[in-house]
Amino acid sequence: MADAEEVSNKQVIFRDYVSGFPKESDMYMTTSTISLKVPEGSKAVVVKNLYLSCDPYMRPRMSYTTDSYIHSFKPGSVISGYGVAKVLDSGHPNFSKGDLVWGFTGWEEYTLITAPESLFKIPNNDVPLSYYIGILGMPGITAYAGFYEICSPKKGEYVYVSAASGAVGQLVGQFAKLIGCYVVGSAGSKEKVDLLKNKFGFDEAFNYKEEQDLVACLKRYFPEGIDIYFENVGGPMLDAVLANMRVQGRIAACGMISQYNLDKPVGVYNLMNIIKKQIKMQGFVAGSYFHLYPKFLEMILPHVKEGKVVYVEDIAEGLESAPQALIGLFSGRNVGKQVVLVARE
Amino acid sequence: MADAEEVSNKQVIFRDYVSGFPKESDMYMTTSTISLKVPEGSKAVVVKNLYLSCDPYMRPRMSYTTDSYIHSFKPGSVISGYGVAKVLDSGHPNFSKGDLVWGFTGWEEYTLITAPESLFKIPNNDVPLSYYIGILGMPGITAYAGFYEICSPKKGEYVYVSAASGAVGQLVGQFAKLIGCYVVGSAGSKEKVDLLKNKFGFDEAFNYKEEQDLVACLKRYFPEGIDIYFENVGGPMLDAVLANMRVQGRIAACGMISQYNLDKPVGVYNLMNIIKKQIKMQGFVAGSYFHLYPKFLEMILPHVKEGKVVYVEDIAEGLESAPQALIGLFSGRNVGKQVVLVARE
CATH class of the missing domain: 3.40.50.720 (NAD(P)-binding Rossmann-like Domain)
Incomplete structure (x- = not known):
């Protein structure tokens, strides 16, 4: 493997299971390295994360649970959640370098996504990219x-x-x-x-x-x-x-x-x-309703473009601001959809 | 009106609104009189009650409420509920003297039912009549x-x-x-x-x-x-x-x-x-599902006749036993469907 293609990768790590109100210190920043090429023969993609989503359902994931529809975060591992990202390298036939996608990714600068089938490709249109973790996500x-x-x-x-x-x-x-x-x-x-x-x-x-x-x-x-x-x-x-x-x-x-x-x-x-x-x-x-996504887009996009449906976002700048942005949800500090801007396209 | 056609009519009267556990003394027996002929020009029916039904939904009716799907009992008035009855006189084209019916009636020997449209006629078949306030009701x-x-x-x-x-x-x-x-x-x-x-x-x-x-x-x-x-x-x-x-x-x-x-x-x-x-x-x-009654009967009757679906009833004899039978529901004294036998056909 070509070490030359490894870059540094800032990450937000989940410290340990939480009881009661979560705090910023339940997460911490670290920097690791990541290869920007997918492993030989793999169907993974490597993405650059642009926007990350803070959502209330992430709180139950901070506690230990085995009976939910989604896994708990793993102590010592990077937080995961919805994001908008750009494909840097792809081993998967559905995705090419340069594609913009939304779906499950990591709270870090770059993510190797090993099962990219669940990602949605973002069509080329004139709505804000961050909408794909909000009104269009x-x-x-x-x-x-x-x-x-x-x-x-x-x-x-x-x-x-x-x-x-x-x-x-x-x-x-x-x-x-x-x-x-x-x-x-x-x-x-x-x-x-x-x-x-x-x-x-x-x-x-x-x-x-x-x-x-x-x-x-x-x-x-x-x-x-x-x-x-x-x-x-x-x-x-x-x-x-x-x-x-x-x-x-x-x-x-x-x-x-x-x-x-x-x-x-x-x-x-x-x-x-x-x-x-x-x-x-x-x-x-x-x-359980992602199969309705095309029908939903068909309904919502004209309304968004005509301004008949509007959307208010609360955008925190920088991966470092992500823990505070997430915690803020639980005291209602955000006004509108809480987004973290990691990088501009 | 011909006084000669009036007969005595034993009744179970609701005393007053109840809080907490109901007691037999929340009801009392009285005897009034009733004409066994429907009033001239009315579309009512007069029935002889044969079986009365004790059901848990009757407990909320013993408290004062305005926001339920069914009215409270009226203090000083006869208890109402489901029953099986025989038509003695009818001003309604759908019903004739001698018809067996089930539906809403009074806890008394005879009842004048002024809106008989909601009554169901009981077909001539060989299942016990009491089933029409239970498995077939x-x-x-x-x-x-x-x-x-x-x-x-x-x-x-x-x-x-x-x-x-x-x-x-x-x-x-x-x-x-x-x-x-x-x-x-x-x-x-x-x-x-x-x-x-x-x-x-x-x-x-x-x-x-x-x-x-x-x-x-x-x-x-x-x-x-x-x-x-x-x-x-x-x-x-x-x-x-x-x-x-x-x-x-x-x-x-x-x-x-x-x-x-x-x-x-x-x-x-x-x-x-x-x-x-x-x-x-x-x-x-x-x-809200009575419109399914014909479909339900079609499904259930063969099973009942073949003994593939069975039904256990707990039958109390006599109108006087009705208050005790009703109260017994709330301590689970009944074994199976609680029925009161008022009169044999």
Whole structure:
């Protein structure tokens, strides 16, 4: 092997399993080396990472678990997650040097991806590359599958979205408006509430941190009750929603970020409403809907190009900023989709 | 009106709204009079009640509620519920004197039913009449809709049924065996557990009252996890099931009898599994599936006549025994479907 082709590679390493609230020090930076050529005969690709995605589902991966749809991070190893990257060398017939791709990669400058079949090629168009870890990537498919496939929305229905300014929530709200629903979102700051109302076109929005009684609060915003709840937070908010659902309501359970840092989750008490109101509550993960990606792109791209669907990102500059950016998700520091810019194309 | 056609009518009256565990004294017997002729020009029917049904959903009706799919009982008025009855006089073109019907009626000897459109006529066949408030009535449709429509069962799947010897559970278990599932049931006594294994053909059964750790117990019976849970009890059992569900599992939420007599429901903590395992949990009520009744009868009647599906009833004799029979549901005193025999045809 040609040592001359090895370059230094900054990496974000996962230190050890976390309980409670994660800290920046649960990750550390290191520098190793990597060959920019794929091993002889392998079907791998070597990529240069451009954008990395910080997503709430990464928190459960920081704890030891064997029963989830995704593996825990490995202590002492590089963090993995969604990213946008450029192919530097390819042993795989589907990919060529220079291709832009999105998919699972490492939190490092360069990554050897040994099973590149799961990567998506990014077509040559004029949308920002970072969108492929947001509106045009996993969060986009998540919003699309959860709202359209699980909730079967109808014009005029009452829709509530929690964590509504986040990577997924901001899209759900805009999808709901596209088909003529009434949509209310909640978030954790005045700035976010303003975004919901003024940028994303939610009919109403509120700061959940200012509400003492969530059941009464939702009753104010939904005097007729909620047909569709897009669940991103769990815990007491889910309980309050259950008490406000309408008959034959639907809950797409996408995430429960309020519970991820607790040693023991909080209890939910209002589940009898699931029977009384004939509610469907369905959990889902984007990975089960990737087959819909072409259909989703066909639907979303015209809206994005015409500015009918907008997307707000919170971009942290530099791989070194990645740990802080990830941790920030759990205190709601990010405004919009949290992205880490590693390198420009 | 001809007073001569009035007869005395024993009735079970609902005393007042209940909190906590209901008692026999929450109901009382009285005797009024009723005309056995329908009022001139009305489309009502007058029926003689033969069998009355005791069902768990009647407990929430004993509390004051405005947000359920069914009204509370009215203090000072006769209890209402499903029954099998004989038409004595009819102003409705669909019904004639002598017809046997099942549907909503009163807990009394005779009832004037003013909206008889919702009654089902009982065909002339050789199954016991009481079956029309059990296996061939609302509990039958409940088991059928919940299992086939909501859970979409497949051969070889792992099915768990709580309150498994009850009016609905015993059928769900037999349906699961019919299509080749592995099915485990739980109940609250040795007698019931024996029934599950020896009469209804469950693969395994256990007495939940003898189990200290429900999570570990279910893990023993389902080392591979649970694909389908037919939920009749709620509370800690639901929590333990959530911890044992398989990916893309389904929960038909039919009832939560463990919660009906509590002032405050107990908390459920393991809802994160709904996302991690991509579980669908769906509440339902039989009333939304009555349109499937003909299809259901077509499926079930041959099985009943051939003895391939069996049904165990617990029959209390006499209208006076009705309050005790109803209360007994909530301590699990009944073995099988609780029926009250008011009069023989």
